[in-house]
Amino acid sequence: MTGISINQKESYSQLISITRMNSHYKINFFWILLLFSSVLFACKTEDAVIPIPKPDTIVPPDTTGLRKVSPFPFGAALSIDLLKTKAIYRSTVIKEFNSLTPENVMKMKNISLGRGQYKWDDADYLVSFAQQNAMRVHGHALVWYKSTPDWVTNFAGTKEDWKLILHEYIVAVVGRYKGKISSWDVLNEAIMDDGTFRDCVWLQHIGIEYIDLCFQYAREADPNVLLFYNEYGTEYSSAKRTAVNKLVADLKGRSVPIDGIGLQMHTSISRANSDIQNAIAVAAQTGLKIHISEFDIKVNPDKLQDIIFNATLAAAQKEKYRITVKALLDLPASQRYGFTFWGVCDTNSWIPAEYGCPDWPLPFDSNYKRKDAYSGLLEGLK
Numbered sequence: 001m002t003g004i005s006i007n008q009k010e011s012y013s014q015l016i017s018i019t020r021m022n023s024h025y026k027i028n029f030f031w032i033l034l035l036f037s038s039v040l041f042a043c044k045t046e047d048a049v050i051p052i053p054k055p056d057t058i059v060p061p062d063t064t065g066l067r068k069v070s071p072f073p074f075g076a077a078l079s080i081d082l083l084k085t086k087a088i089y090r091s092t093v094i095k096e097f098n099s100l101t102p103e104n105v106m107k108m109k110n111i112s113l114g115r116g117q118y119k120w121d122d123a124d125y126l127v128s129f130a131q132q133n134a135m136r137v138h139g140h141a142l143v144w145y146k147s148t149p150d151w152v153t154n155f156a157g158t159k160e161d162w163k164l165i166l167h168e169y170i171v172a173v174v175g176r177y178k179g180k181i182s183s184w185d186v187l188n189e190a191i192m193d194d195g196t197f198r199d200c201v202w203l204q205h206i207g208i209e210y211i212d213l214c215f216q217y218a219r220e221a222d223p224n225v226l227l228f229y230n231e232y233g234t235e236y237s238s239a240k241r242t243a244v245n246k247l248v249a250d251l252k253g254r255s256v257p258i259d260g261i262g263l264q265m266h267t268s269i270s271r272a273n274s275d276i277q278n279a280i281a282v283a284a285q286t287g288l289k290i291h292i293s294e295f296d297i298k299v300n301p302d303k304l305q306d307i308i309f310n311a312t313l314a315a316a317q318k319e320k321y322r323i324t325v326k327a328l329l330d331l332p333a334s335q336r337y338g339f340t341f342w343g344v345c346d347t348n349s350w351i352p353a354e355y356g357c358p359d360w361p362l363p364f365d366s367n368y369k370r371k372d373a374y375s376g377l378l379e380g381l382k
């Protein structure tokens with residue numbers, strides 16, 4: 001009792017009881033806070049930014065996923081926003097694919113903010129995601145007439161100055177991902193449907209030599225990365241088909257580095273099987289690797305507004321999926337570079353917005369369920 005008076009003792013026990021009351025309130029407050037946060041968390045799961053998982057938290061690939069059952073890589077063009085925010089999108093990608101193509105974030109307009117100024121964060125995110133989930137990255141696309149930033153369009157300089165900015169850009173981008181990216185669409189859509197070269201700022205300011213330079217600069221920046229020419233429409237235009245092979249033969253003949261052809265294959269159920277098979281077989285005559293690089297099959301090519309996705313359309317789509325995979329499988333193994341969808345599920349396809357009508361072009365439905373088209377892939381792989 002030394003040193004504590006009765007009054008002091010009373011004050012002391014009052015203090016203890018106030019402290020106990022406070023702890024009681026604190027405990028109640030703690031449980032209320034926990035409950036409130038759980039409710040909030042449950043509501044926000046779909047929207048929350050998902051960090052790149054640590055390797056030990058990765059969803060194990062489904063043994064029935066395309067990445068497991070195919071002798072060549074399967075992939076999809078990925079939206080950085082969906083990958084960061086939508087858990088089912090992310091888990092489907094991890095389960096099914098072992099290759100990814102950035103749908104937009106590696107395009108020049110997205111990555112090149114000005115001369116010597118780059119926006120790397122989204123592209124870096126995709127590359128880390130791929131590394132952590134044992135996927136290869138196919139870079140898309142170094143030079144594409146539709147993705148020319150304003151600073152380039154407005155650039156004023158001599159032919160040599162234009163070569164310099166092309167060189168700076170390609171070396172910076174390919175160099176940054178050296179050893180992390182397996183392949184690049186170096187040049188995208190440089191040929192018109194009639195087989196002539198497409199006009200673009202690089203052609204205007206450098207001349208046709210710009211094509212050689214794109215491939216040479218990419219090779220200079222990464223001696224091991226595979227270099228692709230990527231094109232659409234070779235299934236419907238024989239002039240374009242011929243022009244692509246002529247371009248490739250010319251490049252090879254002059255030892256300009258090129259390793260593969262990307263056939264985009266944005267096509268539809270009304271395209272004849274033989275057109276698709278022929279486009280693949282003709283491109284393969286070059287001896288280069290063949291990438292079905294942006295595959296989707298429209299079921300509403302007539303752009304009807306009141307159409308519904310029924311069993312007949314699903315069966316027609318399944319058949320196009322089957323024969324296309326089979327055509328790739330029929331090539332020598334060394335030429336089958338892979339098969340990439342332009343999106344994952346129907347609701348993330350670019351087609352409805354672009355064509356202004358409903359469509360269901362991809363292998364997964366709006367709930368990420370495998371469609372009949374997916375079974376077509378499996379049948380084509382047998």
Ligand code: G3I
Binds near residue numbers: 103104
């Ligand atoms: O990110 C912005 C967003 O912030 C903004 O609110 C919104 C408003 O429109 O635009 C968003 O950007 C759009 C982006 O897609 C993401 O949705 C761009 O405007 C739009 O131009 C861009 O379209 C892409 C298009 O290439 C042009 O780059 C499509 O997603 C993409 O699927 C498409 O892909 C091309 C291949 O690269 C080459 N082959 C053809 C294929 C289809 O066109």
